[in-house]
Amino acid sequence: xxxxxxAFSGEVEASIRAIxxxxxxxxxxxxxxGLVVWTGGNVSGRVRLSPGGSADLFVIKPSGVSYDxxxxxxxxxxxxxxxxxxGSEGSDRAPSSDTAAHAYVYRHMPEVGGVVHTHxxxxxAWAARGEEIPCVITAMADEFGGPIPVGPFAIIGDDSIGxxxxxxxxxxxxxxxxxQNHGPFxxxxxxxxxxxxxxxxxxxxxTVHHARxxxxxxxxxxxxxxxxxxxxxxxxxxSTDARR
Amino acid sequence: xxxxxxAFSGEVEASIRAIxxxxxxxxxxxxxxGLVVWTGGNVSGRVRLSPGGSADLFVIKPSGVSYDxxxxxxxxxxxxxxxxxxGSEGSDRAPSSDTAAHAYVYRHMPEVGGVVHTHxxxxxAWAARGEEIPCVITAMADEFGGPIPVGPFAIIGDDSIGxxxxxxxxxxxxxxxxxQNHGPFxxxxxxxxxxxxxxxxxxxxxTVHHARxxxxxxxxxxxxxxxxxxxxxxxxxxSTDARR
Amino acid sequence: xxxxxxAFSGEVEASIRAIxxxxxxxxxxxxxxGLVVWTGGNVSGRVRLSPGGSADLFVIKPSGVSYDxxxxxxxxxxxxxxxxxxGSEGSDRAPSSDTAAHAYVYRHMPEVGGVVHTHxxxxxAWAARGEEIPCVITAMADEFGGPIPVGPFAIIGDDSIGxxxxxxxxxxxxxxxxxQNHGPFxxxxxxxxxxxxxxxxxxxxxTVHHARxxxxxxxxxxxxxxxxxxxxxxxxxxSTDARR
Amino acid sequence: xxxxxxAFSGEVEASIRAIxxxxxxxxxxxxxxGLVVWTGGNVSGRVRLSPGGSADLFVIKPSGVSYDxxxxxxxxxxxxxxxxxxGSEGSDRAPSSDTAAHAYVYRHMPEVGGVVHTHxxxxxAWAARGEEIPCVITAMADEFGGPIPVGPFAIIGDDSIGxxxxxxxxxxxxxxxxxQNHGPFxxxxxxxxxxxxxxxxxxxxxTVHHARxxxxxxxxxxxxxxxxxxxxxxxxxxSTDARR
Numbered sequence: 001x002x003x004x005x006x007a008f009s010g011e012v013e014a015s016i017r018a019i020x021x022x023x024x025x026x027x028x029x030x031x032x033x034g035l036v037v038w039t040g041g042n043v044s045g046r047v048r049l050s051p052g053g054s055a056d057l058f059v060i061k062p063s064g065v066s067y068d069x070x071x072x073x074x075x076x077x078x079x080x081x082x083x084x085x086x087g088s089e090g091s092d093r094a095p096s097s098d099t100a101a102h103a104y105v106y107r108h109m110p111e112v113g114g115v116v117h118t119h120x121x122x123x124x125a126w127a128a129r130g131e132e133i134p135c136v137i138t139a140m141a142d143e144f145g146g147p148i149p150v151g152p153f154a155i156i157g158d159d160s161i162g163x164x165x166x167x168x169x170x171x172x173x174x175x176x177x178x179x180q181n182h183g184p185f186x187x188x189x190x191x192x193x194x195x196x197x198x199x200x201x202x203x204x205x206x207t208v209h210h211a212r213x214x215x216x217x218x219x220x221x222x223x224x225x226x227x228x229x230x231x232x233x234x235x236x237x238x239s240t241d242a243r244r
Numbered sequence: 245x246x247x248x249x250x251a252f253s254g255e256v257e258a259s260i261r262a263i264x265x266x267x268x269x270x271x272x273x274x275x276x277x278g279l280v281v282w283t284g285g286n287v288s289g290r291v292r293l294s295p296g297g298s299a300d301l302f303v304i305k306p307s308g309v310s311y312d313x314x315x316x317x318x319x320x321x322x323x324x325x326x327x328x329x330x331g332s333e334g335s336d337r338a339p340s341s342d343t344a345a346h347a348y349v350y351r352h353m354p355e356v357g358g359v360v361h362t363h364x365x366x367x368x369a370w371a372a373r374g375e376e377i378p379c380v381i382t383a384m385a386d387e388f389g390g391p392i393p394v395g396p397f398a399i400i401g402d403d404s405i406g407x408x409x410x411x412x413x414x415x416x417x418x419x420x421x422x423x424q425n426h427g428p429f430x431x432x433x434x435x436x437x438x439x440x441x442x443x444x445x446x447x448x449x450x451t452v453h454h455a456r457x458x459x460x461x462x463x464x465x466x467x468x469x470x471x472x473x474x475x476x477x478x479x480x481x482x483s484t485d486a487r488r
Numbered sequence: 489x490x491x492x493x494x495a496f497s498g499e500v501e502a503s504i505r506a507i508x509x510x511x512x513x514x515x516x517x518x519x520x521x522g523l524v525v526w527t528g529g530n531v532s533g534r535v536r537l538s539p540g541g542s543a544d545l546f547v548i549k550p551s552g553v554s555y556d557x558x559x560x561x562x563x564x565x566x567x568x569x570x571x572x573x574x575g576s577e578g579s580d581r582a583p584s585s586d587t588a589a590h591a592y593v594y595r596h597m598p599e600v601g602g603v604v605h606t607h608x609x610x611x612x613a614w615a616a617r618g619e620e621i622p623c624v625i626t627a628m629a630d631e632f633g634g635p636i637p638v639g640p641f642a643i644i645g646d647d648s649i650g651x652x653x654x655x656x657x658x659x660x661x662x663x664x665x666x667x668q669n670h671g672p673f674x675x676x677x678x679x680x681x682x683x684x685x686x687x688x689x690x691x692x693x694x695t696v697h698h699a700r701x702x703x704x705x706x707x708x709x710x711x712x713x714x715x716x717x718x719x720x721x722x723x724x725x726x727s728t729d730a731r732r
Numbered sequence: 733x734x735x736x737x738x739a740f741s742g743e744v745e746a747s748i749r750a751i752x753x754x755x756x757x758x759x760x761x762x763x764x765x766g767l768v769v770w771t772g773g774n775v776s777g778r779v780r781l782s783p784g785g786s787a788d789l790f791v792i793k794p795s796g797v798s799y800d801x802x803x804x805x806x807x808x809x810x811x812x813x814x815x816x817x818x819g820s821e822g823s824d825r826a827p828s829s830d831t832a833a834h835a836y837v838y839r840h841m842p843e844v845g846g847v848v849h850t851h852x853x854x855x856x857a858w859a860a861r862g863e864e865i866p867c868v869i870t871a872m873a874d875e876f877g878g879p880i881p882v883g884p885f886a887i888i889g890d891d892s893i894g895x896x897x898x899x900x901x902x903x904x905x906x907x908x909x910x911x912q913n914h915g916p917f918x919x920x921x922x923x924x925x926x927x928x929x930x931x932x933x934x935x936x937x938x939t940v941h942h943a944r945x946x947x948x949x950x951x952x953x954x955x956x957x958x959x960x961x962x963x964x965x966x967x968x969x970x971s972t973d974a975r976r
Contacts, residue, residue: 005858034768037277037447038440040383097476119383119447125455128380130462136860138853138887138914139772153466155382156475181464182382196770203769203851209458211857214941218862220913231888232829281521281691282684284627343719363627363691369699372624374706399626399712400719425708427625453702525765525935526928528871585964607871607935613943616868618950643870643956644963669952670870697946 003085012049019045019059019191020072020089026195027070031241033199035120039064042096045191046106046113047077052109056080060102062093071120080107097156104162105187114191116198122205123176123184126150130180133201133208134226136217140204140227145173145229148201161185173229176201249331256293263303263435264316264333270439271314271459277443279364281467283308286340289435290350290357291321296456297354304346306337326350341400342406348406349431353414358435360442363427366449370394371422377445377452380461382422384448384470389417389473392445397424417473493575501536507533507547507679508560508577514683515558517551521606521687527552532586533679533730534594534601535565541598544568548590550581568595585644592650593675594728597658602679604686609670610693614638615666619695621689624705628692633661633717641668649673661717664689737819744781751777751791751923752804752821758927759793759802765931767852771796774828777923778838778845779809785842787811792834794825812839829888836894837919841902846923848930851915854937858882859910865933865940868949870960874934877905878959880933886914891918905961908933 008016018070023045030036030043044060046053047192059075076095076183077088082103084091096102126133126148133148135141140148154160175197176186184200184201188194211217252260265288267289273286274280287306290297303319320339321332326347328335340346346359370377370392377392379385384392395412398404412421419441420430428445432438455461496504497504511533518524518531532548534541547563556572565576572579584590590603614621614636621636623629628636639656642648653673656665663685664674672689676682699705740748755777762768762775776792778785791807808827809820814835816823828834834847858865858880865880867873872880883900886892897917900909907929908918916933920926943949 002482025315038443065331119381119451121447121451123838124381124383124451125458128452128455128461129459131459136913137851137856139856153464155469155472157471181380181462199769203853207851207853207856208860210854210941211860213457213945214857215861215863217860218885218913224885227889228887272558281687284603363625363695365691365695366698368625368627368695369702372696372699375703397706397708397712399716401715425624426705453698457701525931566968607869607939609935609939610942612869612871612939613946616940616943617947619947641950641952641956643960645959669868669950697942701945 003023008083008121014045016047016057016059016077019047020075020077023059023061023075024070024072026191027067029195029199030116030118031067033202035118035198035202036067037119039066041118042098042102042116043191043195044099044102044106044115045095053106054080056106057085058102058106058108058115060099061096062090063096065093078103098161100156101158101161101165101185104159105165105185108162109187111189112187114188114194114195116186116188116191116194117183118198118202119183120202120205122200122209123148123178123202124182125209127178127180127183128207129158132178133205134219135225136219136220137204138207138209138220139200140208141220141225141228142232143197143200144176144204145233146225148174148176148178148184148204151177151179151185153182178198247343250329252342254276256291260301260303260321261406263291264319264321266435267303267319268314268316269310270435270464273439273443274360274362275311279362279442279446280311281363283310285362286342286346286360287435287439288340288343288346288350288359290348292357297350298324300350302346302350302359304343306334308341309337311368319447322347342405344400344403345409345429346402349409349429352406352410353431355433356431356438358432358438359457360430360432360435360438361427362442362446364442364446365396366453367392367420367422367428367446368426369453370449371424371427376422377449378461378463379469380452380455381448382464384442384452385464385469385472387441387444388420388448389477389487390469392418392420392428392448394423395421395423395429407421494573494620500535504535504545504547504565505560507535508563508565510679511547511549511563512558512560514679515555517683517687518604518606519555521690523606523686524555524691525607527554527607529680530588530590530604531585531683532584532587532594532603536601541594542568544594545573546590546594546603548587549584550578551584553581564683566591586649588644588647589649589653589673592647593653593673596650597675599677600675600682602676602682604674604676604679604682605671606686606690606695608686608690608698611636611664611666611672611690612670612680613673613697614693615668618668619668621693622694622705622707623713624699624708625692626708627688628696629708629713629716630720631688632664633721635715636662636664636666636672636692639665639673641666641670738817744779748779748789748791748809749804749897751779752807752809754806754923755791755793755807756802758923759799761927761931762848762850763799765934767850767930767934769851770801771798774830774834774848775923775927776828776831776834776838776847780845785838786812787816788838790818790834790847792831793828793844794822795828797825803834810835830893832888833893833897833917836891837897837917840894840898841919843921844919844926846920846926848918848920848923848926848932849915850930852930852934853854854939854941855908855910855916856914857916857941858937860913862912864910865937866949866951867957868940868943868952870952871932872940873957873960874950874964875929875932876908877965878957880906880908880910880916880936883909883911883917885914908910 042061047057074090077085130214151164154164186197286305291301321329326344395408398408430441530549535545562578565573570588637650674685774793809817814832881898906923918929
């Protein structure tokens with residue numbers, strides 16, 4: 001039977017359960033930080049099953065479900081082609097309409113463990129002008145190591161959104177890209193890290209927007225940017241995932 | 245007795261009860277999304293009683309009652325001329341001062357199942373300039389299929405607000421109209437759908453406002469707008485009313 | 489003994505208790521509507537004791553107390569010269585630093601039953617330019633009947649703030665004045681009505697600010713303003729104090 | 733053993749406990765007032781142990797811990813060189829990455845009892861232009877006695893941030909400095925007073941930003957600024973620490 005529940009080892013099952021819980025809970029951070037309205041926005045997290053990552057899975061939000069109704073059980077498990085894992089919990093629902101873009105990122109960036117997409121106000125405002133956000137505040141140097149880049153205009157329906165994200169972020173310090181006329185996508189080592197990037201990209205998009213409204217900005221010297229980024233990524237925090 | 249409670253079938257009573265509950269609850273979404281202050285704003289929902297719709301009723305908010313005090317029981321049942329149904333629950337209160345506009349829309353647009361009016365900040369800002377919101381972000385193409393149009397200047401007292409809404413939205417993809425110097429009215433297949441449109445119109449009004457403050461916007465090609473609108477309306481979501 | 493509790497009739501005591509409760513609770517509306525930070529802002533309500541009003545009292549917030557700690561018991565009872573009523577409940581604390589201005593208004597405008605002062609962001613922004621808010625949205629015509637006027641620059645220490653408020657609002661439809669470089673003061677028939685005016689003046693200050701940022705505004709014809717104001721003040725609502 | 737818990741007198745222990753509780757709780761005010769996102773921002777409070785202050789300690793937030801998880805027990809006790817007090821409660825965690833700047837301030841300004849740092853939006857916007865905030869609203873004259881000054885560009889890694897704060901604020905009425913391209917640091921007689929300054933600096937940064945967007949600002953005469961500052965600092969409030 002093609003719709004039988006997949007048989008995973010207990011360890012894999014536990015990992016899937018943990019990531020379902022994380023992804024469901026992290027959607028609440030999008031609301032709390034004012035990044036989304038109605039059912040917009042989505043978070044996903046990779047389930048690591050294979051050394052090179054090519055046989056991994058990921059967990060993502062269902063399509064069109066209210067934020068109040070998101071639970072670990074209705075998160076959706078997909079393979080790296082973006083297909084729902086037949087028979088898995090929640091597999092009777094459709095995944096987020098942005099699933100193909102998330103899948104493309106996981107397929108081509110094995111180090112990425114989480115992906116987030118929102119239509120947060122100020123990040124979208126820069127995207128509607130196709131303008132990168134200049135690195136003029138130290139928090140941006142810490143977190144993104146330079147400007148936030150713009151990705152190409154691409155619409156849903158093929159791989160062009162995913163490819164735009166991957167092409168823009170590969171080799172770039174930034175974990176955030178502003179897809180032109182569309183909005184921010186962020187990546188991270190896990191779903192929480194990608195959500196942090198989504199929160200921070202809106203914060204810097206808003207701050208630099210207002211800063212520039214009122215007059216010319218003072219650039220930060222490149223070597224100071226490099227030093228801030230290096231220190232923040234490598235020195236601070238309680239552990240590898242708790243920074244500042 | 246002219247004030248006797250109307251005698252509806254059990255099925256109609258159940259439908260009225262369900263719509264009272266929906267309309268009361270959906271007013272909370274206006275508050276939660278920051279679209280209203282004090283007692284401003286109103287939501288209504290059609291009670292379908294007749295095939296062509298001409299003998300339908302609708303449920304609307306009472307006038308001047310605090311959002312904390314709205315309950316299914318104090319919602320008000322009106323006929324399509326905007327008259328309170330004599331003897332119905334809550335009929336001792338006056339309905340929203342915008343009732344005539346809602347009634348006009350239900351009378352002339354039988355497919356409409358919900359109407360919402362707010363004075364949300366950025367939508368009113370575009371309305372005070374009499375300027376339509378250009379379609380420069382993909383979320384707007386998805387949801388509205390093009391620009392948000394402006395309706396005529398019209399004041400309370402006759403049918404001119406309702407007529408302005410109907411004339412502007414008839415044959416238009418947009419479910420939202422910005423009535424000049426006044427504010428947004430939105431329609432939908434039911435009250436929830438109209439509330440979603442009210443949330444989204446403020447979201448795009450704010451985002452495009454900020455985008456344009458800082459420089460020229462990149463237009464989205466018409467064929468991409470068409471493709472996004474078509475896909476969003478027809479493909480995504482868990483069912484006909486859950487999209488994205 | 490000069491600090492003995494005053495001897496009021498039971499009816500007056502009940503009225504004072506009711507106004508203490510109203511004034512304490514209404515401060516929560518300032519927070520909920522984002523009009524104040526820290527301990528800024530103040531609401532007062534008149535206790536009507538005399539036909540012409542000249543022997544009335546009023547209840548106001550204590551100075552420098554956190555919004556979380558405001559209770560009916562720590563509101564302060566003052567006479568119309570702004571002196572704390574000796575021996576009354578809470579009279580061991582100092583009243584709001586704006587008490588003299590409230591007292592001046594009650595002394596000179598016997599019809600006023602409530603006064604509110606805030607430093608809400610956009611109302612203060614217009615005040616810092618000394619610029620009145622033009623009446624370009626229908627909600628403003630409804631509520632204020634025209635533009636929001638600016639009062640003179642005046643600082644704490646004598647009657648100049650109170651006099652500026654009274655001189656500006658006497659004979660004006662608006663219940664709100666923007667004191668130059670300072671902020672809005674609003675009046676009403678009771679404390680709740682003045683709080684509503686404080687909420688609405690910030691709402692229109694913000695909306696018209698953003699509207700004008702992006703281009704020229706369309707004026708509303710004076711006769712339409714007159715018609716909207718007349719209707720809103722006289723026709724709508726459940727009773728004299730519940731409008732829209 | 734170098735990691736033994738330090739032996740403080742009962743009185744000092746009680747003082748440390750009280751300041752741990754204050755500092756933990758006051759971080760909640762940063763969230764409530766919208767000054768911080770994610771784990772950004774930090775509050776510290778001095779523990780007074782010595783007459784001249786040179787042997788004092790201070791309590792500060794741990795690095796990279798979520799605001800929901802801050803408790804008195806995980807606040808970190810440091811000496812005035814910014815070193816964690818070995819063996820003290822919470823000393824297994826790293827203190828805020830801004831600890832060195834706080835320590836420098838406490839070392840060089842013995843009257844300072846609290847320090848706060850945030851990346852609040854509008855304060856950072858002024859900082860990114862290196863522009864002081866002009867004193868055009870009376871609330872600013874009350875609270876800061878004049879403009880909010882800008883400090884030098886300085887990055888983490890040596891004493892340059894702390895020195896920039898101290899050099900800018902020494903002899904200045906303002907309790908807030910905008911460190912260029914970075915953000916606001918505020919000081920106060922205790923942690924609560926510094927948090928109040930952080931709240932007020934963002935409030936005035938936002939208000940003056942919007943005021944100036946729309947046209948020229950009216951200056952406040954210097955003698956009025958002096959009078960307002962003097963009165964607010966010396967006359968109002970319930971006691972020395974409750975003002976307005």
